Amino acid sequence: MHACHEHATCVEEALGAADRICAERELRFTDLRRRVLSLIWENHGSSKAYDIMEKLGGDYSAKPPTVYRTLDFLQENGLVHKINSLNAYVGCSHPLKHKDCFFLICSCCNEVQECCASHVADTLRDMAGKNKFSPRHTTLEIEGECQDCLKKN
Amino acid sequence: MHACHEHATCVEEALGAADRICAERELRFTDLRRRVLSLIWENHGSSKAYDIMEKLGGDYSAKPPTVYRTLDFLQENGLVHKINSLNAYVGCSHPLKHKDCFFLICSCCNEVQECCASHVADTLRDMAGKNKFSPRHTTLEIEGECQDCLKKN
DNA sequence: AAACAGTATGTTATACTATAACATTGCCGA
DNA sequence: TCGGCAATGTTATAGTATAACATACTGTTT
Known part of the structure; x- marks a missing residue:
């Protein structure tokens, strides 16, 4: 289904695009935000908030507000979308022109x-x-x- | 926004339609199901599961599974729809032809x-x-x- | 009527999803 | 270096939904 056969490339491209967008808007693309976006893109499907939280684990031992705030930031800036029918999140394939x-x-x-x-x-x-x-x-x-x-x- | 100015009429019509549909399909339109559908129609907006639960209260002192099972029944038979973006439920305005x-x-x-x-x-x-x-x-x-x-x- | 089968509802517990409120840290300019 | 603001951490709790098992109701068969 996905056009991207070299999946690592998707992730890198998405992170690069996010870097550029945040730079343009003078937003901080922090390590946490980068890591969450990366985890989302590493999934071909959609990612659940609590799964992301577990994957952050280790160094971060993230708690729900951390994850949801990060997801909010990414959504507000068009980098991820929420899929309401799944309560899950996907990376936006073409941020900046992400209307409709x-x-x-x-x-x-x-x-x-x-x-x-x-x-x-x-x-x-x-x-x-x-x-x-x-x-x-x-x-x-x-x-x-x-x-x-x-x-x- | 709603065409129905005599709101009691909406409720009665919806219950009547549900009666007919259940009869046709040999399903039991029980008191609980009738009551939940009625509560949903009494709202012009959408109804949350836990609000319905509280309104059932009294005689029923309903618990979550009771409400969700009833909502499932109503959804399966096209009598209500779930609004995913609100986690809420609305009555179907034209059951039986409720596709798309x-x-x-x-x-x-x-x-x-x-x-x-x-x-x-x-x-x-x-x-x-x-x-x-x-x-x-x-x-x-x-x-x-x-x-x-x-x-x- | 009694036994039975199947559907519906009750009950208890728990899983999953999300936010409020406040504390702390880190960044950056005055 | 101080002050202010953005970001993250922390604790607690609210809100949404289901699993698993128990009981009750309905209609049919004997």
Whole structure:
């Protein structure tokens, strides 16, 4: 499902992008934030907050507020997304232009693909408009089976 | 936001519809199930599981599994929907034909409007297809502000 | 009616998800 | 170096959900 065959590359790219974004915005991309983002990207699927917490373990012996605050920071800056239907978090594949994206969640291999399709966003905006509704944030998560898993089964 | 000005009517209609659906499917629409569905419909907004639990109180002194099991039953039979972004539940406005619906959630008045628009569903299905993805269930929740609240503010 | 099977509900305990409130540390400019 | 602010640590608790097992209810068969 994922286009990235050399997975270490994904992680490095994501961290590099985060470095740049934080530098531009004069935000501190601290060791903790870097480590959490890295852990999230090391997963092809989505990451649960408490799993991240355990992986931080050791030196950090992190507690919930530490993890949630870090996740909040990453979300606010478009570096990760929360998947509401899973209570889990995924790295954003294209930070900076991360508006109106949605997710294809394979319940077989657990991978999550982020998509952006402006015509989908347009359709949703039109529909909201017809209902006289002013949208602020859209949660669009489609659960199903990805191509690879369909082939296998 | 809601079309129903005589709110008691909504509740009665929803209970009546549930009666019919359960009868058709030879399911038991027990007192507990009826009561939970009624509590959900008495709210214009969405209902939290633990709030429902408290309202059941008295005679029932319900505990979490009782409430969640009842909610599961209602969901499985299309009588209520879970709003993942709120961890809350709403009554389904048109049970039996409850496929591909989505929600407009006003964060000002907390009302939730359920919508079905086949062209939205079509757009999403196309998009999934282009990504070689076979969708099973879609979570589409749009948070924003409804017409009434926009006017007021 | 009594026995039975299956569904529904009750009960106890616990897992999982998230935040409040306050303390401490670390960074950076005045 | 002092003061201020951002980041992280710490303790406690709130909020959401399920597992596992016990009991009760409903309808059918004998």
